[in-house]
Amino acid sequence: MTLNLRIMAPNRVVWNSQTEEIILSTNSGQIGILKNHTPLLTALDIGIIRIRIDSTWTTMALMGGFAMIDNNKVTILVNEAEQASQIDFEKAQENFRVAQDNLIKAEGKKQIIEANLAFKRAKARFEAVSAIS
CATH class of the missing domain: 2.60.15.10 (F0F1 ATP synthase delta/epsilon subunit, N-terminal)
Structure with a gap:
């Protein structure tokens, strides 16, 4: 089963x-x-x-x-x-790097929250595609 x-x-x-x-x-x-x-x-x-x-x-x-x-x-x-399998590795890697940089540079509550969500999305995509690479 x-x-x-x-x-x-x-x-x-x-x-x-x-x-x-x-x-x-x-x-x-x-x-x-x-x-x-x-x-x-x-x-x-x-x-x-x-x-x-x-x-x-x-x-x-x-x-x-x-x-x-x-x-x-x-x-x-x-x-x-x-x-x-539908995620481009290089693009996901670049988006992850950019999201990391934006999270470090974020100031103010709203910007930090938005940067953190973008970082989590980019990280998920990068981890998913890295698992098959």
Whole structure:
């Protein structure tokens, strides 16, 4: 028996298939999910998801959302998601570097919050594409 994983963004179904293991970035850290996991509803942080089918891992950048786990079904609602295979490595690396610089230079609460969110998004994309490079 496996897990049924469905990832949905506002405008599309990003992923819908059977999987054997999932690793998610939640607001309180990473969590691993295997079959027969206890029911859970959790907020997701901006970060990556790792999906294992057989012995192959797929990585995706998730831009925050929620995950519900119940009866070997995992439903994930996200603001946006990008598969690592669709991310350009050099562009992601450059965006990550720029986001780091902007976070260091940020002043004032609003600018710091915006720079931190941009940094987290850039970091998630860079980590996702780095996992396959």
